[in-house]
Amino acid sequence: xxxxxxxxxxxxxxxxxxxxxxxxxxxxxxxxxxxxxxxxxxxxxxxxxxxxxxxxxxxxxxxxxxxxxxxxxxxxxxxxxxxxxxxxxxxxxxxxxxxxxxxxxxxxxxxxxxxxxxxxxxxxxxxxxxxxxxxxxxxxxxxxxxxxxxxxxxxxxxxxxxxxxxxxxxxxxxxxxxxxxxxxxxxxxxxxxxxxxxxxxxxxxxxxxxxxxxxxxxxxxxxxxxxxxxxxxxxxxxxxxxxxxxxxxxxxxxxxxxxxxxxxxxxxxxxxxxxxxxxxxxxxxxxxxxxxxxxxxxxxxxxxxxxxxxxxxxxxxxxxxxxxxxxxxxxxxxxxxxxxxxxxxxxxxxxxxxxxxxxxxxxxxxxxxxxxxxxxxxxxxxxxxxxxxxxxxxxxxxxxxxxxxxxxxxxxxxxxxxxxxxxxxxxxxxxxxxxxxxxxxxxxxxxxxxxxxxxxxxxxxxxxxxxxxxxxxxxxxxxxxxxxxxxxxxxxxxxxxxxxxxxxxxxxxxxxxxxxxxxxxxxxxxxxxxxxxxxxxxxxxxxxxxxxxxxxxxxxxxxxxxxxxxxxxxxxxxxxxxxxxxxxxxxxxxxxxxxxxxxxxxxxxxxxxxxxxxxxxxxxxxxxxxxxxxxxxxxxxxxxxxxxxxxxxxxxxxxxxxxxxxxxxxxxxxxxxxxxxxxxxxxxxxxxxxxx
Amino acid sequence: xxxxxxxxxxxxxxxxxxxxxxxxxxxxxxxxxxxxxxxxxxxxxxxxxxxxxxxxxxxxxxxxxxxxxxxxxxxxxxxxxxxxxxxxxxxxxxxxxxxxxxxxxxxxxxxxxxxxxxxxxxxxxxxxxxxxxxxxxxxxxxxxxxxxxxxxxxxxxxxxxxxxxxxxxxxxxxxxxxxxxxxxxxxxxxxxxxxxxxxxxxxxxxxxxxxxxxxxxxxxxxxxxxxxxxxxxxxxxxxxxxxxxxxxxxxxxxxxxxxxxxxxxxxxxxxxxxxxxxxxxx
Numbered sequence: 022x023x024x025x026x027x028x029x030x031x032x033x034x035x036x037x038x039x040x041x042x043x044x045x046x047x048x049x050x051x052x053x054x055x056x057x058x059x060x061x062x063x064x065x066x067x068x069x070x071x072x073x074x075x076x077x078x079x080x081x082x083x084x085x086x087x088x089x090x091x092x093x094x095x096x097x098x099x100x101x102x103x104x105x106x107x108x109x110x111x112x113x114x115x116x117x118x119x120x121x122x123x124x125x126x127x128x129x130x131x132x133x134x135x136x137x138x139x140x141x142x143x144x145x146x147x148x149x150x151x152x153x154x155x156x157x158x159x160x161x162x163x164x165x166x167x168x169x170x171x172x173x174x175x176x177x178x179x180x181x182x183x184x185x186x187x188x189x190x191x192x193x194x195x196x197x198x199x200x201x202x203x204x205x206x207x208x209x210x211x212x213x214x215x216x217x218x219x220x221x222x223x224x225x226x227x228x229x230x231x232x233x234x235x236x237x238x239x240x241x242x243x244x245x246x247x248x249x250x251x252x253x254x255x256x257x258x259x260x261x262x263x264x265x266x267x268x269x270x271x272x273x274x275x276x277x278x279x280x281x282x283x284x285x286x287x288x289x290x291x292x293x294x295x296x297x298x299x300x301x302x303x304x305x306x307x308x309x310x311x312x313x314x315x316x317x318x319x320x321x322x323x324x325x326x327x328x329x330x331x332x333x334x335x336x337x338x339x340x341x342x343x344x345x346x347x348x349x350x351x352x353x354x355x356x357x358x359x360x361x362x363x364x365x366x367x368x369x370x371x372x373x374x375x376x377x378x379x380x381x382x383x384x385x386x387x388x389x390x391x392x393x394x395x396x397x398x399x400x401x402x403x404x405x406x407x408x409x410x411x412x413x414x415x416x417x418x419x420x421x422x423x424x425x426x427x428x429x430x431x432x433x434x435x436x437x438x439x440x441x442x443x444x445x446x447x448x449x450x451x452x453x454x455x456x457x458x459x460x461x462x463x464x465x466x467x468x469x470x471x472x473x474x475x476x477x478x479x480x481x482x483x484x485x486x487x488x489x490x491x492x493x494x495x496x497x498x499x500x501x502x503x504x505x506x507x508x509x510x511x512x513x514x515x516x517x518x519x520x521x522x523x524x525x526x527x528x529x530x531x532x533x534x535x536x537x538x539x540x541x542x543x544x545x546x547x548x549x550x551x552x553x554x555x556x557x558x559x560x561x562x563x564x565x566x567x568x569x570x571x572x573x574x575x576x577x578x579x580x581x582x583x584x585x586x587x588x589x590x591x592x593x594x595x596x597x598x599x600x601x602x603x604x605x606x607x608x609x610x611x612x613x614x615x616x617x618x619x620x621x622x623x624x625x626x627x628x629x630x631x632x633x634x635x636x637x638x639x640x641x642x643x644x645x646x647x648x649x650x651x652x653x654x655x656x657x658x659x660x661x662x663x664x665x666x667x668x669x670x671x672x673x674x675x676x677x678x679x680x681x682x683x684x685x686x687x688x689x690x691x692x693x694x695x696x697x698x699x700x701x702x703x704x705x706x707x708x709x710x711x712x713x
Numbered sequence: 714x715x716x717x718x719x720x721x722x723x724x725x726x727x728x729x730x731x732x733x734x735x736x737x738x739x740x741x742x743x744x745x746x747x748x749x750x751x752x753x754x755x756x757x758x759x760x761x762x763x764x765x766x767x768x769x770x771x772x773x774x775x776x777x778x779x780x781x782x783x784x785x786x787x788x789x790x791x792x793x794x795x796x797x798x799x800x801x802x803x804x805x806x807x808x809x810x811x812x813x814x815x816x817x818x819x820x821x822x823x824x825x826x827x828x829x830x831x832x833x834x835x836x837x838x839x840x841x842x843x844x845x846x847x848x849x850x851x852x853x854x855x856x857x858x859x860x861x862x863x864x865x866x867x868x869x870x871x872x873x874x875x876x877x878x879x880x881x882x883x884x885x886x887x888x889x890x891x892x893x894x895x896x897x898x899x900x901x902x903x904x905x906x907x908x909x910x911x912x913x914x915x916x917x918x919x920x921x922x923x924x925x926x927x928x929x930x931x932x933x934x935x936x937x938x939x940x941x942x943x944x945x946x947x948x949x950x951x952x953x954x955x956x957x958x959x960x961x962x963x964x965x966x967x968x969x970x971x972x973x974x975x976x977x978x979x980x981x982x983x984x985x986x987x988x989x990x991x992x993x994x995x
Contacts, residue, residue, distance in 0.1 A: 031802050032823035032840060069823075163827065165838040167854050169796045169865040176838070177854070179799070208816045211803065270822070301846045302824075318846065320820035330820045333845025336885060340782050347780075366966065 022080050022144070022186035024060075025219050027203055028072045028156065029180035035269035037161045037175040038067045044159050045074050052151045057082040058144050066233040068272045070207065073233055075219050078148075080186070082141030089115060090134040094124055097133040108133055148185060153194040156181075170196045180204060180213070187217045205229020206272055209323070230273040230323050239268050242319055245276035249317060255308040257317060258294045263302060270302075271321035277331045279303070283314045285342040288349055289432050295422045296345045301338055348417040357433055360412040367414060370495075373480045373531055376411045383407040385527050386472035386520075393515040396464055399442060403465040406446035409434060410469060413447075427451040453503045456554065460507045467507050474500035479524045482542050483532025501550040508576045509554075514648070518544065518574045548573050555580075560587055566703040571696050578648050582699050585650035594658035601664055602701035605688050608673060615686035621679060622687075626663070626670045631687060633663040638694055645697055653698050660691070715891035716788070716878050716898070719812060720766055723790050723872065726811045727764035730804060732792060735765035740947060741954040744769050745791030745871055746830065749943060754793065755855055755867040756985055757992040761795040766874070770954065772961035775910035778903045781886040785909050786902075790872040796865030797854055805852065805870055809844075812881065820845050828853045834860035834982050837869070849877045859985020919964040926955040926973065933980045942984050942991075949980050 026045075033041070042065040053060040059079035066073040091097065097108035104112075104119045112119040117135060125134040157172065164173040172195040181199045183190040189201040202213040203222065210229035216222040223233060232238050242264075246257060267274075285293065290312045294305035303318040316338060320330045364376040373379075384407045391400035413419050413430030422429075431448020439447075442465045449466030450473055453459055461467045478497050488497050507513070521540050525532065532539060548569050555565045560583055568583035589595055622628045637656055644653040673684045695701055728734055738748035745751060745767035754761045767789050775785030794801060802823075809816060823840035828851065830836070839853035851871040855863050875898075878890050888899040929948045936945035956973050959965050965973065 032825075034825040163838065165854055165856055165866075166864075167797050167866045167868075168799060171864075177797075177799070177802075207802075207806070208821060270824075275820075301843075303846070320845075321822060322820050325818075325820075327818050329818045330845050333819070333847060333880070336883075337846040340885070343781075 022078055023184070023219055024074075024076045024078045024148070025182065025184045025222060026074045026152065027180075027182040027222070028178060029182070029204065030070060030072070030174070030178050031176045032069045033161075033175040035069060035266045038069060038072065038269045040161065041072050041159050041175065042067050042074075045072060045155070048155045048158060049074060049076070052155060053078065056147050056151060057085065057141060058147060059083065067235060067269065068231065068233060068238075069270050070272060071203075071231075071233065078144055078185070080145075081143045082147065084141050085139040087137045087139055088125060088134060089137060090125060090127065090132045091115075091122065092133055094131040094133055097122075145185060145188075145190070149190050149192040152183065152190070153192050156194045168196070172196060182216070182222075184217070206231050206321075206323075232273055235268055238271065238274055242268065242274045242276060245274070246317060249276055249278045250306070253306065253308070253313065253315065255306050255313050255315070258290070258305040258307045258312075260294070260298060260304060263298050263304065267302065267319045271319055273321060273323050275320045275322045275325060275330075277318050277320060277325050277334070278306075278315060279318060279331050279335045279338065280315050281335060281338055281342060285346060286312055286314060288342070288345055291425060291428050291432065292345050292349065292418065292422070293342070295425055296341045297338065299422060299424070300341050301334065303334065303338065344421070345418070348421055352416040352418055352429075352433060353436060356437060357409040357412040357430065360415050361409060363415045364411055367411075370480065370484075372484045372533075373528075376414060378531075379476060380408060380411055382476055382524075382527050383410070383469070383472050386476060386524055387468050389523050390468050390472060390515070390520065393520070394468070394513050396468065399465050399468070402440055402442040403446055403468045405439070406434075406443045406450070406465055406469050407472065409439075409443075410447045410450050410473070453506055455499060456502055456506060456557065460503075460510050464511070467511050467513075471504050471507055474504050475520070475524055478504075478546070479521065479539060479543060480528060480532065482546070483525070483528055483534050483539050485534050487542070488546065497546075498550060501547055502554055505547065505551050505554055505576055509580045512577055514575060514577055516574055517547070517576050544573065547576070551576065551579060555583060561590070563703055563705040564590065567699040567701060570700045570703055571698075575648075578650070581648045581650045585654045586699055586704075588651060589654050592658070594661065596706055597661050598658055599701050599704045599706055601661065602692075602695055604668070605664075605692050605695075606702045609685065609688055609692060612685055612689070614689060615682040617686040617690060618679075618683055621683040623680065624671050626667045627684060627687065630660075630663045630667040630691075633660055634687070634691055634694070641694070641698070650698060657695065657698060664691070714878075714882050715893050716874055717893045719874060719878055719881065720790065722812050723808065724764065726808050727792055730762070730794075732762040732764040732794070735763050737765060737767050740950050741770045742767065742950055743771055743953065743957060745789040746835075746869065747950060747953070748791075749946060751791065751793050751869065752858065752946065753943075753988055755795060755858055755863055755869075756861065756989055758864065759795075759992075760865070761793060761867070764790070764792045767791050770957070772909075772913035772957050775906065775913050775961070777910040778888070778906040781888070784875070784887060784902070784906055785913060786905070788874040790874055792870040792872075793867055794870075795867035797868035801868050801870075802852075805842075805850070812877070814844070814881070823852065826851065834858065834978055834985070839869075844880060847876060847880055849873060849880060859982045859989075861985060861989060913958060913961045915962075917958045917962050919959065919962055922955050922959050922962075922964075926952050926959070929955070930976055930980065937980065937983050937987065940987065940991075942988050945980070946984050949977055949984070952977050952980075 046063055046065050049063060050060060061077040063074065063076035091111035092107040097105055099105050108122060109119055111133065112122055115135060122133045122135055125132050161175040164175065166173055167177040174195060178195050178197050180203065181194070181197050182201065182203045183199040184201060190199060192199055202215045203226065204211055204213050205226060206229055214225060216225055226233055232241065250256065290307065293312050297303045297305050297316050303316045306313045306315040306317060318334050322330060325331055361380065364380060367376045369376050369379045384404050387403045387407045388400060391403055410430060413426060413433065416429055418429045419426050427450050428448055431444045434444035434447050442463060445463040446465035446469045449461035449463060450469040452461050452466065452470060461470050477495055478500055481495055481497060518540070521543050525536050525539055551573060552565050552569055556562065564583060564586045567586055568579055573579050622631055637660055641653040641656050671684065673681065675681050724734055735750045738750070742748055748767055750763050750765060754763065768786055769789050770786050772785050774783045776783045798804065806816065822843040824843055826839060826841040828837045828839060835855070835858040837853035837855040839851065841848045842850040842852055849872060853869045855867045855869060857863060875887050875890065879887065882890060884890060888903055890898040892898055892901050929951045933945045933948035933952070936948060956977065
């Protein structure tokens, strides 16, 4: 039978709508299954003013068969085949005749018992009980109260429509009594109207200028955009977040094309599109990556016959662009270099000092890093960029549009005719702001970005603030992920732990925590972030552990290790190697370190293993330092036959103590070599538990 | 079409919905929310409906009369309804109709914009209302004030009168607005904007302002001890204005800023707590 629930509210933020729809579907499914009601085709729809769930639910709960176990058969039935008192007592307690009892076989033996069928109750009786609880259990990032109730929701609820098989389901939640009516668009059709089926509901609302299906609205907007832009041969400056926001923010989308005076085109695209998006939620229009004097807005309306919506938006946008132009011109009156003087008074973090302090540290870090990655040509420029990169925090433009930090500094540096490698570094040094954002395109930007992020991470750790599940006030997780992303994409080779040492040393007295503690905290923090990145890329969990747990001194190598494991995991040599590694590990568990004495290698097989090991070692060490892990891996596979022969013919734990120690020493050397490629013991093979 | 007819329309509209029409408060405030008719009345458990025009001063927004949109003093039309009526959004939409706006021809949007005033421990949930992209109103369900959960929940509607009038008159420059048939915004306000910008940004005496802040802060503490909450609150409003002036003089360091805001918040929270204690005792 058809089920419809529509919760009508005042305007919810689009992000709230999305999470509510996911929760509604999940919770409804969960409750239905725990109530034994079949629910099919559960779909959700939503706008900023309504949450809708529909589905096809069984008219009643499934019948439940219940087995009631009585006394054991041996006790219940006497030798002559009659029922004992125990059986009679049980039958009586269940309200049945003894003859109705049946033999039930269980794991513990045969029992006497009976099967009862509990008839399912009609869904009509169940649903009104579970729905209020589902609705009131929805959670939102921020919740509110209204009127005289302590009920909390995203925004005030106004109406609840609930139908089952065309009839109203009656219940009340959050002070609202359900009904069989809905209301249309808040301006055009605010009156209530009765509906009986989902089809009627959807069609009625469409007539009342509400399209409930988000996918349909998305298509409507896209089609209208295409139509509006056809004659201009231009495109929308891509902005997925804004688009997604608007899809839920309107009940009936009307796209309009507005224009603005060409004099504002002197402003950079970044500034124009941000001014449009931030204040007014309209899209900027570009052609060949250049802004055109047009914008696209999406109104919650079905028409703009008098063009009042378009003209109103044009007027507001003009005022905004006028402001932006004013900021741009004012800001350019003071050079970035001059502006940096003000950074002394701008606090980066109370205990870590000002942005001037940060600037001085950044200059040292980028200079060190440029040396380490042999960016000789870029070193001068990146130091220059570090010097001015924070100056834009003091500009009017960044004060107005904080999201443009970095970009604005870069654009002003370009205006001031700094070399491309300098202004680009400034422009890009906050990138990537998330794992989906692009890394800096310039090497100078990459270096400055790593330095800036690492400086924050080390500093905050250095004053004893740790990032926990819910607490990450400085966005350090994203910063660390950004650093990893850049290193991996740029294939940067350098010792990460030495870079950490350097940054900690540069902080000097400013950080109070012990240096070793800061370092190990940071290494831990970064390996967790690295694991997260790899998991997100879809690598197997155990392979990630094998690659990361050997240490992340070279972050790019961690990635190569993982890749090698991933590409060779199907190789027939892979599993045997892992079994060997685990076996070696088990033998070596809790053993102190020993030294190999070649003269003590008595058996043929141990001598052969030693030879194989030495050859492999000599071959793979250069490969490892080059980062050629697949080849190193393939060579390691060759240890298999020697080591198997060794295990088959040589007793490691012999009573002869010197021999035993020597054999353990050989295995320790092998283990040490393996771990330079990966910690194979972390890898799970089917049918075996992972051993730690 | 004029600001005064806009005000008269709003007065009539909200009086008909049961609001008492208060007069503007006679101290400098940054927003209508800060006046006693809102601040105190939302705290207690009694129903309350009020509407009033409140001149609001934001010294840093001064532009010497040269910017067509920004002024250091503007006018808000403030409405408080407690408890929030279930159809308040529809009533608000009707109020725009009463101003002569035919909403069928426009795009009216309620855009998430939660409100927060850390200096008085207050926050609320709501929207900025956009009319064809122009922000004309803040619409807020108060949740807490003075760090205390509000019950019943008040709703606050704050119309920006100049914005709304610019929309109604279709003008791009605030100074071109009509205050009445014969008097323009330029006539009334231009010199005031120029002079106050000069004062706010250049001439306000930093030392005397800091002294005033301290002496009013001290006065507030004494008054709180004597349970004279309304006068104590006035002292806080004065502190808040001196703070804003110092800010526009660029005379407050980051640490000072934090400290001064904490001082005001602390006083205001004490006042709120005492007020609630007094109102809930028989």
